[in-house]
Amino acid sequence: MNNSNLARETAPDASPNALIEIRDLSKRFGPEQVLSDVNLSVARGDSLVLIGGSGSGKSLLLKCIVGLVTPTSGSICIDGHDTAAMPARERRAFERRFGMLFQRQGLFDSMTVWENVAFRLLQDRDLSRSDARDIADDKIRSVGLGVEVGDLYPAELSGGMQKRVGFARAIATDPDILFLDEPTAGLDPIMSNVINEIITHGVEALGATTISITSDMVSARKISNRIAMIDEGHIIWDGPTMDIDESGNPVVERFIRSNVQIFQN
Numbered sequence: 001m002n003n004s005n006l007a008r009e010t011a012p013d014a015s016p017n018a019l020i021e022i023r024d025l026s027k028r029f030g031p032e033q034v035l036s037d038v039n040l041s042v043a044r045g046d047s048l049v050l051i052g053g054s055g056s057g058k059s060l061l062l063k064c065i066v067g068l069v070t071p072t073s074g075s076i077c078i079d080g081h082d083t084a085a086m087p088a089r090e091r092r093a094f095e096r097r098f099g100m101l102f103q104r105q106g107l108f109d110s111m112t113v114w115e116n117v118a119f120r121l122l123q124d125r126d127l128s129r130s131d132a133r134d135i136a137d138d139k140i141r142s143v144g145l146g147v148e149v150g151d152l153y154p155a156e157l158s159g160g161m162q163k164r165v166g167f168a169r170a171i172a173t174d175p176d177i178l179f180l181d182e183p184t185a186g187l188d189p190i191m192s193n194v195i196n197e198i199i200t201h202g203v204e205a206l207g208a209t210t211i212s213i214t215s216d217m218v219s220a221r222k223i224s225n226r227i228a229m230i231d232e233g234h235i236i237w238d239g240p241t242m243d244i245d246e247s248g249n250p251v252v253e254r255f256i257r258s259n260v261q262i263f264q265n
Helices: 003-010 058-066 088-097 113-117 119-124 129-142 147-151 159-170 189-206 217-223 241-246 250-264
Strands: 018-029 032-043 047-051 073-078 098-101 177-181 209-213 226-231 234-240
Touching: 018 058, 018 209, 032 058, 032 209, 032 234, 047 058, 047 217, 058 177, 058 209, 088 098, 098 159, 113 119, 113 129, 113 147, 113 159, 119 129, 129 147, 129 159, 159 177, 159 189, 177 189, 189 217, 209 217, 217 241, 226 241, 226 250, 234 241, 234 250, 241 250
Parallel strands: 047 209, 047 226, 098 177, 177 209
Antiparallel strands: 018 032, 018 073, 226 234
């Protein structure tokens, strides 16, 4: 059975209660079809992790959902709004509901930690620097760092601390939708577990709907209630995290086995 057949078999029915609804989404770069007829529903409060090998399309799919890349065809509806059809100004206002943790944190080297955390607060809200600092300090504490870290610069922080700061910035505006791009990439197992715990508690406190991408199945199991696997531009499996080991899908099973071998070595 090829992947396109698997994708058609596992595509979920459209859900009237979905916060994020992706229908028949495709993305082509010239002659190369990278995403093909992707269908995915994400309910309010879900914590969905997208898994897949390098080049599978998971990062591109996330960029399409966030609005960094425009799909070739198909639709992305968030809370009933077709975001691809929105005028740019309306889209920017809508994106204020989002929080984003980038794979390499995306921190501004020339800004202090608290200014990084408060960046969108200072850009999008009519807040004084003092009020923005108070919110930033609260978010910095929420990720297990002391407020004194706020006066440091990103280059003075370890990789794990930078991840924490990146997550603090992602939740600074109390978003109702979070996007996390490889949140534990480059971290050792102990620090990865710390970041997983911070994400779990932070998402629970916000009540946010979360879409993450990761190649780390340990992290995927800890921060999600649902997992979807993308392979060669198709969603080939989508279900509760607890069911991933009984997926019945040979591609999913191979990915899990190879992931265990990588993280054991």
